[in-house]
Amino acid sequence: MDRPLLAALIFDESMAPDPMIAAVLARHPGLRVAGLLQSPAREGDCDCRDLTVRDLQTGAVHAITQNLGAMSRGCRLDGGALAELAGGLLRALQSGPDLLILNRFGKSEAEGGGLRQVLEEALARGIPTLAPVNPRHLALWRDYxxxxxxxxxCDAGALENWISRALRPAKICP
Structure with a gap:
């Protein structure tokens, strides 16, 4: 593959891919990056694991989970919050960033929701896109x-290598 446009950064529960991605991106100060990096957050006296994302263009932090109560066993992702974030990322893609970072590819994206529309728009525009993927969603990723x-x-060297190849100008056949 000469100029890869799409990559999955495979991580497991023992790894936190977002700090590593942030460290790699920090070594490329001129790189125009759109997307989101994820981090766990805790609010108030809730023992549940809440998630936030930081917008890589604006620095704004957004919650992407909702508190469904202590007895809840369902998915806590906030579909409304993801839809708002998707809208912002679609607008960001219009400025032609060099790279898109999705916070994750999971069940929502595999089912056509979440940030899937953003991923597809980036690919249509030829913007290299990185999506961290947990092994439990790897089959869904590969199907997609x-x-x-x-x-x-989930290694800084592998990510650096992919970024350098993805940012190489595309070869145009005569």
Whole structure:
């Protein structure tokens, strides 16, 4: 693959891919990056694990989970919050960033929701896109991406290599 446009950064529960991604991006100060990095947050006296994302263009932090109560066993992702974030990212893609970072590819995206529309718009515009993928969603990712994507280990060197290849100008056949 000459100029890869899509990659999954494979991580497991023992890894936190977002700080590593942030560290790699910090080594590229001129890089125009759109997307979101995820971090856990705690609010008040809630023992549940809440998630927030930081917008890489604006620095704004947004909650993406909702408190459904202590006895809840369902998905806590806030579909409304994800829809708002998707709208902002779609607007950000119009400015032609060099790279898009999705906070995750999971069940929501596999089912056509979440940030899937953002991913597809980035690909249509030729914007290289990185999506961290937990192994429990790897089959969903591969069903979606097929041969268009490559898998990367959760490693700074692998990510650096992918970024350098993805940002190379596309070869145009005569």
């Amino acid at each position: 991406a097929g041969d268009l994507a490559e898998d990367l280990p």
